[in-house]
Amino acid sequence: xxxxxxxSYTIKPSKIYKLAISLIFMERIEKMKVGILGATxxxxxxxxxxxxGHPWFKVTYVAASQxxxxxxxxxxVKGRWHMTGEIPRGIENLIVENANDVSRSLENCEFxxxxxxxxxxxxxxxxxxxxxxxIPVVSNTSAHRWTNDVPMLIPEINPKHIDIIPFQxxxxxxxKGFIVVKPNCSIQSFMTPIYALMKEGYNIQEIDIVTQxxxxxxxxxxxxxxxxxxxxxxYISGEEEKTEREPLKILGEISNGTxxxxxxxEIYSQCNRDNVTDGHTACxxxxxxxxNPSLENIIDIWKNFKALPQELELPFAPKHPIIYREELDRPxxxxxxxxxxxxAVSVGRLRxxxxxxxFIGLSHNTIRGAAGGGILNAELLYTQGYFKF
Numbered sequence: 001x002x003x004x005x006x007x008s009y010t011i012k013p014s015k016i017y018k019l020a021i022s023l024i025f026m027e028r029i030e031k032m033k034v035g036i037l038g039a040t041x042x043x044x045x046x047x048x049x050x051x052x053g054h055p056w057f058k059v060t061y062v063a064a065s066q067x068x069x070x071x072x073x074x075x076x077v078k079g080r081w082h083m084t085g086e087i088p089r090g091i092e093n094l095i096v097e098n099a100n101d102v103s104r105s106l107e108n109c110e111f112x113x114x115x116x117x118x119x120x121x122x123x124x125x126x127x128x129x130x131x132x133x134x135i136p137v138v139s140n141t142s143a144h145r146w147t148n149d150v151p152m153l154i155p156e157i158n159p160k161h162i163d164i165i166p167f168q169x170x171x172x173x174x175x176k177g178f179i180v181v182k183p184n185c186s187i188q189s190f191m192t193p194i195y196a197l198m199k200e201g202y203n204i205q206e207i208d209i210v211t212q213x214x215x216x217x218x219x220x221x222x223x224x225x226x227x228x229x230x231x232x233x234x235y236i237s238g239e240e241e242k243t244e245r246e247p248l249k250i251l252g253e254i255s256n257g258t259x260x261x262x263x264x265x266e267i268y269s270q271c272n273r274d275n276v277t278d279g280h281t282a283c284x285x286x287x288x289x290x291x292n293p294s295l296e297n298i299i300d301i302w303k304n305f306k307a308l309p310q311e312l313e314l315p316f317a318p319k320h321p322i323i324y325r326e327e328l329d330r331p332x333x334x335x336x337x338x339x340x341x342x343x344a345v346s347v348g349r350l351r352x353x354x355x356x357x358x359f360i361g362l363s364h365n366t367i368r369g370a371a372g373g374g375i376l377n378a379e380l381l382y383t384q385g386y387f388k389f
Contacts, residue, residue, distance in 0.1 A: 032387060034378075035061035035109035035135070037099045037126075040068050040076050042219050043115035043140050045083050046371035052088035054375070055315055056382055059091060061108040063099035071096050082220060100126065102133050111387055113374050114139040117219070131177030136387065138378045139181045140370055145246065148258040152181050154188070154373070155314075155380045156307035156321050157195045158250050162384060167257035178386070182377055183250060184242040185369025186211045186271065190282040190361040191247055192345050193322055196305040197286075197298065198251070206287035208356075209243060209269040214276045214333065217365050228275050239271035279333030280365040286357040295350055298357065299324055302347060314379040316372055318343040324350075331362040342367030343376070 034051065038044040039062035051059050063069075068076040074092035081087060097104040105112065112130060114137050116123045124143035131137055144150040149168040151161035165178045183191075190209060198204060213236060215222055227233065248261040274281075293301075302322040309317035318340035324347055325331050331346035339346050342364035349360040363369055381387060 031056055031058040032111070033058060033060040033109045035063065035105050035112035036115065037063050037112050038115035038117050039073065039096065040064040041115055041117050042082060042216065043370050045077065045081065046366050047113050047115060047374065048088060048091055049083040050367070050371050050375060057378065061097065061105055062094050063097040063105065066098050068096045069098035080220070102129050105130065105135055106133060109135065111136040111138065111378070113378070114141055116141055127179055128172070131174050131179050134176040136177050137179045138374050138381070139179060140374050141181070142184070144179050144181050145183065150179050150181055151259070152183050152246065152249050153377045154183065154191055154250055155309045155376050156192050159308045159380055161254065161259060162381065162386065164254050164257070164259060165386065171257070180377055180381065182373045183246045185217055185365040186213055186239060186280045186282070187243055187246055188369045188373065189280045189345060189363040190284050191250065193302060193347050193359065193361055194286070196301050196322060197293065200301050202293055203289040204286050205265060205289045207265070207267045208285040209267065210283040211239070211243065211269065211271045212274040212281040213271060214274065214278050214280055214365050216278050217280065218273065223273060228273065231275065233273040234270070236271045236273055240269045243267070243269035243271060276333045278364055278366055279337035279362055280369060281333065282361045284359050284361060287355065288357070292352065292357055295352065298350060309376060309380065312383055314376060314383065316343060316376040316379055320344055322347060324348065331360060333362060336362055337364040343372050
């Protein structure tokens with residue numbers, strides 16, 4: 001049974017989307033028990049690193065392939081722990097379970113982050129099995145991004161898409177379990193700045209994007225050093241399709257128990273792999289229907305943009321989701337990827353070229369674009385009561 005301490009607070013005037021009032025007054029003593037699927041991989045390691053000291057969640061269960069099962073976590077990642085710093089205390093001696101054995105998770109965690117590195121069909125089936133067994137799945141994988149009753153979340157943009165979860169449960173006979181996914185890491189670098197303009201009523205009809213994506217996005221061992229040194233590779237399998245399609249679902253609406261993609265928006269992309277460790281960059285051109293907003297107006301919108309995660313003061317929510325850089329040579333991966341603990345989008349090089357608005361966006365692909373984004377999704381679900389059983 002959960003235990004709570006009652007605290008008193010001075011209540012500010014209600015703001016739009018202000019939800020989960022009970023959580024403002026109560027602080028949970030016992031943290032939620034969290035599992036990591038694919039815990040020994042790069043994204044799984046990032047989840048474990050970022051969750052150290054989290055105020056609501058505690059990692060109590062780690063699972064990976066059969067090859068790692070039965071080992072302690074420290075043994076399983078020996079020689080391939082790629083995070084800065086040591087394995088967090090308390091994690092090193094957890095026994096790695098076989099991710100395919102769903103029953104092992106039932107008494108050891110209340111929900112899981114999925115960072116599985118399996119074939120797409122196998123991942124989709126396994127995530128569904130966890131949900132069937134009453135374990136909610138907050139996924140980093142692409143397996144269910146195009147499942148029409150599974151929300152693909154960027155909490156600053158489409159938090160209301162979690163309203164489809166009851167439909168998902170009904171469609172799939174889930175009881176307490178469900179599946180929520182985050183989008184591809186590269187689109188985080190431009191989606192929030194674009195949405196901020198749409199939110200203010202500006203109609204964007206065309207987006208042209210060129211991404212320059214960091215090496216860590218390819219996982220480990222990733223791209224051969226002989227291929228990437230002194231080089232840029234103008235192809236990443238599947239990236240252009242994801243870049244062009246996923247924003248349409250995120251900007252879509254729920255209708256009759258399914259998510260309908262946004263219509264009337266054309267997106268074109270070219271995706272490159274660059275010799276940068278972390279930080280995905282997007283060079284963006286926007287074509288508006290009607291008059292372009294002024295540059296001053298755009299900057300003002302970006303600087304003042306706030307959304308539900310900021311209203312709720314979620315632990316992983318950046319205070320400033322969009323950071324505008326006035327310098328002519330910014331944003332840069334080395335200088336800007338860690339802004340707001342890696343959870344903000346940095347933008348700059350804003351200008352007008354004929355009938356289009358141009359800018360450059362940058363975000364940290366393994367934090368905002370991967371594990372940090374997944375944690376923010378879980379925090380949103382937590383405040384909205386989806387983890388209360």
